[in-house]
Amino acid sequence: MAEKKIIATTSLAGCFGCHMSLLDIDERMLDLIEVVEFNKSPINDIKKFTRKCDIGLIEGGCCNSENVHVLKLFRESCKILVAVGECAIMGGLPAMRNGIPLKECIDEAYLNGITVHANVNKTVPNDPELPVLLDKVYPCSAVVKIDYSIPGCPPHADLLWATLYALVTGKETEIPYEVFKYD
Amino acid sequence: MAEIVRVYIDGKECLAQNGEYLLQAARENGIYIPTLCHYEGVKPKGSCRICTCKVNGRLMTACTTPIAEGMVVENNTAEINEMRKAIIELFFVEGNHFCPTCEKSGDCELQALAYKYQITAPRYPFLFPTKRVVAEYSRIIIDHNRCVLCKRCVRAIKDAEGRSFFAYRRRGQHIEVILDKRMSEQMDYEKALEAEKVCPVGAIMARRIAFTTPVGHRKYDKKPIGSDVEKIK
Numbered sequence: 001m002a003e004k005k006i007i008a009t010t011s012l013a014g015c016f017g018c019h020m021s022l023l024d025i026d027e028r029m030l031d032l033i034e035v036v037e038f039n040k041s042p043i044n045d046i047k048k049f050t051r052k053c054d055i056g057l058i059e060g061g062c063c064n065s066e067n068v069h070v071l072k073l074f075r076e077s078c079k080i081l082v083a084v085g086e087c088a089i090m091g092g093l094p095a096m097r098n099g100i101p102l103k104e105c106i107d108e109a110y111l112n113g114i115t116v117h118a119n120v121n122k123t124v125p126n127d128p129e130l131p132v133l134l135d136k137v138y139p140c141s142a143v144v145k146i147d148y149s150i151p152g153c154p155p156h157a158d159l160l161w162a163t164l165y166a167l168v169t170g171k172e173t174e175i176p177y178e179v180f181k182y183d
Numbered sequence: 184m185a186e187i188v189r190v191y192i193d194g195k196e197c198l199a200q201n202g203e204y205l206l207q208a209a210r211e212n213g214i215y216i217p218t219l220c221h222y223e224g225v226k227p228k229g230s231c232r233i234c235t236c237k238v239n240g241r242l243m244t245a246c247t248t249p250i251a252e253g254m255v256v257e258n259n260t261a262e263i264n265e266m267r268k269a270i271i272e273l274f275f276v277e278g279n280h281f282c283p284t285c286e287k288s289g290d291c292e293l294q295a296l297a298y299k300y301q302i303t304a305p306r307y308p309f310l311f312p313t314k315r316v317v318a319e320y321s322r323i324i325i326d327h328n329r330c331v332l333c334k335r336c337v338r339a340i341k342d343a344e345g346r347s348f349f350a351y352r353r354r355g356q357h358i359e360v361i362l363d364k365r366m367s368e369q370m371d372y373e374k375a376l377e378a379e380k381v382c383p384v385g386a387i388m389a390r391r392i393a394f395t396t397p398v399g400h401r402k403y404d405k406k407p408i409g410s411d412v413e414k415i416k
Contacts, residue, residue: 099313139309180301181404
């Protein structure tokens with residue numbers, strides 16, 4: 001049997017919906033682990049890269065400095081980088097803040113929002129440990145080179161399966177119309 | 184009686200009435216030429232350029248080109264399709280098209296075209312322009328983030344006397360669609376629904392109604408755009 005392909009996954013400014021969708025491949029997961037091995041990923045809770053990976057799956061765009069750092073790390077550590085889902089491809093829902101100045105967003109979230117009750121000292125989180133927010137939410141392709149993209153919010157499990165199958169086997173695959181969606 | 188002429192679309196011999204627009208002639212012959220700014224029954228404008236075909240070796244918009252005897256047309260070729268894909272991608276990066284939150288998702292013609300060509304991600308960088316959402320009208324909401332400036336609303340939505348409800352204002356990159364203030368007062372619920380239907384994207388939305396069709400039953404969930412045309416053979 002050929003050597004197993006090594007896969008790493010991460011969620012940047014995403015909601016983990018794409019990872020959930022990956023789990024939606026159901027019993028095909030058993031076929032998948034026959035041919036791949038997961039390295040750094042929230043699925044197996046491996047926190048650090050232990051070796052060079054073949055495929056990196058990126059969920060979510062970049063909204064802060066930590067996202068950029070992780071994304072660059074993935075680019076260095078993975079031969080093929082795949083943007084999974086609308087957020088990774090175009091910023092997605094977090095990017096809806098792109099038309100609003102960052103200060104206005106923070107003020108609304110921590111000071112002026114109608115649901116803000118507990119913040120009696122009127123402080124905005126500013127611990128140096130916290131990642132710095134970027135002025136806008138950026139798609140992954142604006143930060144590093146992305147080799148492939150899988151659209152969807154989240155991508156259909158069949159689409160994820162078809163893409164992974166194609167990447168692992170190296171064979172081209174037909175994508176049925178019904179599974180290729182942006183929502 | 185109109186004269187019948189012969190045109191060749193991707194090598195297929197097609198018969199149609201002389202002077203008819205190429206787009207119409209192709210559709211009557213079961214050949215789908217993708218469109219966005221075109222709306223059945225409204226004078227064509229040729230602004231979106233998606234219907235561009237190679238006519239006798241020259242690039243022409245099918246919605247505004249009258250056919251003539253012996254025309255040789257390239258439609259579904261690698262070169263033309265690549266160009267159409269590029270145009271669709273430009274639409275996506277020029278506006279703010281957040282499909283997951285859009286009420287029109289599944290019924291949107293721009294999205295359907297992107298599905299047809301299986302565009303995974305645009306090749307161009309996203310511009311994220313700052314656009315307005317106008318909710319000052321009683322019947323509709325205009326979301327400029329989604330507008331593709333096809334002018335379908337301006338051209339199609341009129342009152343009994345033929346006056347347009349919508350108009351363009353400003354020029355160049357600042358151009359936007361507005362609803363006439365006075366006309367908006369006489370816009371009823373049916374007219375608002377009509378305007379929503381005419382809009383190919385989710386820029387014009389009738390108020391107090393959205394997400395009525397469940398996912399899986401929307402217009403382009405199962406069948407690609409143009410499949411109804413390609414069926415007639």
